[in-house]
Amino acid sequence: MIIAVDGPTASGKGTIAKRLAAHFGVPHLDTGLLYRAVGRQVSLDGGDPDSEADALAACAFPDVLLEDPVLRSEEVGGLASRVSIHPAVRTALFKRQRDFARAPGGAVLDGRDIGTVIAPDADVKLFITASVQERARRRWLEMTRTHIGREDEIPLAEIERDIVKRDARDINRADAPLKAAPDAFVIDTTSFNPDEAFDTVLDVVERALARR
Numbered sequence: 001m002i003i004a005v006d007g008p009t010a011s012g013k014g015t016i017a018k019r020l021a022a023h024f025g026v027p028h029l030d031t032g033l034l035y036r037a038v039g040r041q042v043s044l045d046g047g048d049p050d051s052e053a054d055a056l057a058a059c060a061f062p063d064v065l066l067e068d069p070v071l072r073s074e075e076v077g078g079l080a081s082r083v084s085i086h087p088a089v090r091t092a093l094f095k096r097q098r099d100f101a102r103a104p105g106g107a108v109l110d111g112r113d114i115g116t117v118i119a120p121d122a123d124v125k126l127f128i129t130a131s132v133q134e135r136a137r138r139r140w141l142e143m144t145r146t147h148i149g150r151e152d153e154i155p156l157a158e159i160e161r162d163i164v165k166r167d168a169r170d171i172n173r174a175d176a177p178l179k180a181a182p183d184a185f186v187i188d189t190t191s192f193n194p195d196e197a198f199d200t201v202l203d204v205v206e207r208a209l210a211r212r
Helices: 013-024 031-045 052-060 063-067 074-083 087-101 114-118 132-146 156-172 194-211
Strands: 002-006 028-030 107-111 124-129 185-188
Touching: 002 013, 002 114, 013 028, 013 107, 013 124, 013 194, 028 031, 028 087, 031 052, 031 063, 031 074, 031 087, 031 107, 052 087, 074 156, 087 107, 087 114, 107 114, 114 124, 124 194, 132 156, 185 194
Parallel strands: 002 107, 002 124, 028 107, 124 185
Antiparallel strands: none
C-alpha cells in the first residue's frame, strides 16, 4: 500500500501524512526534508542554491543532517524551494524516494510530486491545500512555538509573501511542478483544525482502499 500526499507548503500535508502512517502502521517519508537538507548543505558549503552545480554537490549531505531541527526553519524552506527547481537535484534524490515508496509493507510519502512523479502508481493519491492566508497563519504559529532562528519575530505579512513566492516557484518549475495528479483527491483544509483535517482525509483514504 502506497499513499501519496502532495500539496503546497504549510497546507498540513506533513502532519496528515505522519498520522496516516501511524494509523496504518507503515513508514513515513517527508520528501521535502531531503530538499531542505540539500538547501542547508549548500549554505554550509558557502554555495549558491540557484547554481545547479552547487546544489547537486550538496546532494551528498550526511544522513545526520536530516535530524537537524534547523531544517524546519523558514530560511531553509526557502533554500529548499530554490534547489528543488534543478533537474539534476531531483534526479539525484529520485531513486532514494522511489526505493522508499516501494519497500515491502507499504509507505506514506508526502511532498510536491509524489503522486505525479515519485509514485504515480500509488494506491491512494491526496492533494492537501489551504488558502495562502491560512497557511501563513499556521506557519507563523508553528514558528512562534518552536522559536527556530529568528522566525518568531517575522511579521505574518512577510511569511505570506514568502509563501506566495514559494508557490510560484514550485508551480512554475519546468521539472516536476507542484500540481495534483489527475486521480488525486483534492482536500482543502482551510476551515479544518488538525483533527478535523485528519478525520476527513482518513475517511477518503479508507473508502478509496475499500474500493480497490
